Amino acid sequence: MSADGKIASRTGESRLSCPHDLRRLHSLRASSDAVMVGARTVIIDDPLLTTRYVKGPNPVRVVVDGRLSIPLNARVVRDRSSRTVVVASDAAPRDKVEALRGLGVDVVTLPSVKGSPGVVSLTDVMRTLHDMGLRIVLVEGGGTLLWGLFREGLVNEFRVTIAPYVVGGSSAVTPVEGQGFGSRGEWVRLRLVSYSRCRCGGVHLVFLVAG
Numbered sequence: 001m002s003a004d005g006k007i008a009s010r011t012g013e014s015r016l017s018c019p020h021d022l023r024r025l026h027s028l029r030a031s032s033d034a035v036m037v038g039a040r041t042v043i044i045d046d047p048l049l050t051t052r053y054v055k056g057p058n059p060v061r062v063v064v065d066g067r068l069s070i071p072l073n074a075r076v077v078r079d080r081s082s083r084t085v086v087v088a089s090d091a092a093p094r095d096k097v098e099a100l101r102g103l104g105v106d107v108v109t110l111p112s113v114k115g116s117p118g119v120v121s122l123t124d125v126m127r128t129l130h131d132m133g134l135r136i137v138l139v140e141g142g143g144t145l146l147w148g149l150f151r152e153g154l155v156n157e158f159r160v161t162i163a164p165y166v167v168g169g170s171s172a173v174t175p176v177e178g179q180g181f182g183s184r185g186e187w188v189r190l191r192l193v194s195y196s197r198c199r200c201g202g203v204h205l206v207f208l209v210a211g
Contacts, residue, residue, distance in 0.1 A: 001160055006167035007141065007175050012044060014173075016163040018200030023053045028159075030056025032138040034085075034129060038145035039065035048075045049140070050082055058082035060134060064125055064145060067118040068092040068100070068107075077103055085132070087125050091118040122148045147178025150188050156209050158190055164201040 001007045001016065008014035017025065029035055030051045041047065042063055049061045061076050066089040070077070076084045077100065084105045088097065089112045097107050108128055110120045122145075129137060139149060149155050160175065181187050190207035197203055 001175055002163055002165045002167040004166045004168060005174055006169070006172040007143070008173040009167050010169040010171045014045070016165065017161065018163070018198055018202065019053075020199045021161050021163075021202065021204065024161075024204065026051050026053040027056070028138055029059050030054060032059045032136045033134040034060040034062050034136070035138045035140055036062040036064065036129075036145070037140050038142050039063060039067075039069050040144065041140070041142045042070045042074050042076060046075050047140075048079060050079070059138065060085060060132075062087065062129065062134075062137070064120065064122070066091065066112070066120050068096040072099060072103065077105055080104065085129075087120060087128065089118050089120045122152050122154055126154055141175070143173055143175060143177030146176045147180070150176060151178070151181075155188070158207040158209065159205070160207075161198060161202050161204045163198075 007016070029049070035049050037047065037049065042065070050058045058081055061082055061084040063070060063076060063084065063086045065086055068086070068088045070086070086100060086105055086107045088107055088109050090109055091112050092109060097109065100107050110124050110128065113119045113121055126137070139146065139155075146155075189210040191210045192205060193208050194206045195203055
């Protein structure tokens with residue numbers, strides 16, 4: 001993120017990582033069982049989510065997409081270099097489920113959260129991934145998915161690289177979006193366990209969730 005806490009500008013520009021930090025990110029991918037993003041990240045950024053800047057295995061790609069809004073030509077759908085799992089809800093269109101499966105994507109449907117058709121419980125998502133044998137899950141966003149994970153108490157480590165830029169803008173994207181916590185008693189407290197400098201002038205921080 002930028003020095004003022006933005007992961008994308010108001011126009012969607014999100015290239016904040018230097019080559020050194022990209023190698024660090026891809027090392028994390030290579031050491032993870034799965035890399036997970038939300039549907040909006042796939043729609044906006046069309047990421048490949050494979051290991052490229054270092055040598056290592058590709059993680060399983062997981063997309064949380066309750067209503068199955070990702071396009072059928074997304075790279076995580078068309079690319080065959082790694083397995084893709086899409087977690088949808090029982091409100092997802094049946095024809096889209098079958099179309100994705102026909103393209104080789106594993107589609108898992110979970111019950112919608114009561115009173116919120118198309119929204120799945122992230123606790124159920126993580127339990128499903130655990131049942132698949134996926135233990136180390138690297139989440140690369142976006143802000144809505146990260147908010148849901150923090151809200152449901154599913155994060156145990158938070159890593160961030162602070163890049164030497166100021167982006168500004170009330171409509172720019174922050175790492176954790178959503179409704180947000182209210183009182184201080186609700187906030188998620190972190191404990192800094194390590195930090196290192198990037199060659200670009202940024203700082204990489206690793207936190208553990210306290211408690």
